[in-house]
Amino acid sequence: MKENYGDKIMEIDLIIKIGGSCVSNKMLLYKALKTKVPEDIKAALKINQEAINQIAEEISITYSSMKKMIILTGVGSPGHFTVLKHDLHKGNNRTLEQHIGLLEAQIAVNRLRQTILEAFLRYQIPAVQFYASSMYESDRMRIITANTNNIGKFMGVGMVPVISGDMVPDISMGYSVLSGDQILADLANKFNPKKIVYGSDVDGIYNTDPKLDSNSQLIPEISRNEIETRIEEISGGDASGQMKGKLTEIKNLLEVGFKDIYLLNLTKKGILADALTKGNVPFTRFY
Numbered sequence: 001m002k003e004n005y006g007d008k009i010m011e012i013d014l015i016i017k018i019g020g021s022c023v024s025n026k027m028l029l030y031k032a033l034k035t036k037v038p039e040d041i042k043a044a045l046k047i048n049q050e051a052i053n054q055i056a057e058e059i060s061i062t063y064s065s066m067k068k069m070i071i072l073t074g075v076g077s078p079g080h081f082t083v084l085k086h087d088l089h090k091g092n093n094r095t096l097e098q099h100i101g102l103l104e105a106q107i108a109v110n111r112l113r114q115t116i117l118e119a120f121l122r123y124q125i126p127a128v129q130f131y132a133s134s135m136y137e138s139d140r141m142r143i144i145t146a147n148t149n150n151i152g153k154f155m156g157v158g159m160v161p162v163i164s165g166d167m168v169p170d171i172s173m174g175y176s177v178l179s180g181d182q183i184l185a186d187l188a189n190k191f192n193p194k195k196i197v198y199g200s201d202v203d204g205i206y207n208t209d210p211k212l213d214s215n216s217q218l219i220p221e222i223s224r225n226e227i228e229t230r231i232e233e234i235s236g237g238d239a240s241g242q243m244k245g246k247l248t249e250i251k252n253l254l255e256v257g258f259k260d261i262y263l264l265n266l267t268k269k270g271i272l273a274d275a276l277t278k279g280n281v282p283f284t285r286f287y
Helices: 026-035 038-045 049-063 076-085 096-122 149-156 180-191 227-233 242-255 271-277
Strands: 012-018 069-073 127-131 136-139 142-146 160-164 166-170 174-178 193-200 261-265 284-286
Touching: 012 049, 012 180, 026 038, 026 076, 038 076, 049 069, 049 096, 049 271, 069 096, 069 180, 076 096, 096 127, 096 160, 096 166, 127 149, 136 174, 142 180, 149 160, 149 180, 160 180, 180 193, 180 242, 193 242, 193 271, 227 242, 242 261, 242 284, 261 271
Parallel strands: 012 069, 012 193, 069 160, 127 160, 136 166, 193 261
Antiparallel strands: 136 142, 166 174, 261 284
């Protein structure tokens, strides 16, 4: 049975997640945290404008045939750096210093949100920004209440809701990280998309890390029955659990009946539209 937290379920065309790895270099994140050198921090916080423009163009092409869509955006290295710097992922420690750190995280993520929205404007995607901090409440980093009615209302008049990971109230921790992947799972349960896309900077799931192993092989399809094995093979490391967290949320979606779920390289030209129609480009499909 699909959870809906009291909201009415409707059906839409697509939910797409722009992963943080698509719009920033998360490999520089831990170096900056370790060295605390200004140049390293600047590099970690840098937003990939070229990739964002490419992604906006891809989504605009898809929007021409799939009007009812929701876009999730990762917070990338700007968001993860500030979250880890101030231990926000551990919850509220009731200090002014950490509260200011949360403000710093919001500012960093808002810069990324603004850059993405400006790219959507250039490519005439009628986007409207939503903030998870105003919509969700968690308990130990899991959603317990949500109010997503206005998302449906904006889609009803032809707008494309955009929402990203955020810090949200948490009844046990004071506040906690709510990942974009968890938000995606919640919105999928409410709005019943025909297709779900996780956009990354890799072509899909590999048998080994393709960034470290040149002989790594893409896994084109992963069934509900074998995804648990894949999760056990992957270890996570950033504020949202990295790929392991993503696969866990995909597993949960498969268990409630979703079958057209894709993980693909959103930074490559033509991949998104081709994967959703012809299906002859490299990606991993979950079913």
